[in-house]
Amino acid sequence: MAQVRQEVGASFSLREQVEYMGATALKQIGYYKTHPKQAEIDGYKKEKGPANGEVIANRMYDDNYRGAQYKLGNTSPGDGWKYLGRGLKQLTGKNNYQDLTNMYSTIWLDEKVDFVKNPELIEQPKYAVRSAIRFWLKYKLYDIADKGTTGAQVDAITKVINKATDSYSQRRTHFAQAIKIFS
Incomplete structure (x- = not known):
């Protein structure tokens, strides 16, 4: 979150x-x-x-x-x-849209969607969430998350999502707020 x-x-x-x-x-x-x-x-x-x-x-x-x-x-x-950038994780770039298209039907077997041809679909809540889930699964971010609830885990996940970002500290702050909400 x-x-x-x-x-x-x-x-x-x-x-x-x-x-x-x-x-x-x-x-x-x-x-x-x-x-x-x-x-x-x-x-x-x-x-x-x-x-x-x-x-x-x-x-x-x-x-x-x-x-x-x-x-x-x-x-x-x-x-x-x-x-x-679109969706909960702000999926960006044609390669990433193609990757989502390729992987999508392997997770949601009942649906085939071409996000390269229809990129605006990721602005819909259903696909916004699913694009983030696909990213989480593809990069096995659950392995990092399962190691604990410290800033080190937040930074490790941030590095996978956007290594060059200048928002590491903001993401740790958001995580601390999420912990309070979900605890």
């Missing part, structure tokens, strides 16, 4: 809200790391309202500007926007 809270935010949005990313946040991701002036132009500005999310997603998630270990399979124009 701590990971979900960090991924979907306080508003519990099942679609990544790139329209509200400011220049500072954008400069940490993909294209904008090497084009910081463009981040200033494209980023959210309170006085102007939401930014152009499609432009932002297509730039920040374009594999041409991502290191080898961070490639998402976004190689065609428009892939960044089409495969932006």
Whole structure:
């Protein structure tokens, strides 16, 4: 739950809200790391309202500007926007959408869904939850979780979900809150 809270935010949005990313946040991701002036132009500005999310997603998630270990399979124009973060875990990138499609029917035998062709389905609660379950199972995160309830386990799971994130401490805080709620 701590990971979900960090991924979907306080508003519990099942679609990544790139329209509200400011220049500072954008400069940490993909294209904008090497084009910081463009981040200033494209980023959210309170006085102007939401930014152009499609432009932002297509730039920040374009594999041409991502290191080898961070490639998402976004190689065609428009892939960044089409495969932006969705679901409880904010599944991102064409490769991850394909992986979900491939694994989905092995878990839910009665249903075959193509998330590459229908990425917006992950914004529906049923598929939002199932995409997170699939991730949990694929990476055997239960093995880490079963080791205890310390910050070390939260950090280990965070590292699997988003190694490069700067939100490790926030996720530990969310975990402490979840423990209080579920205890």
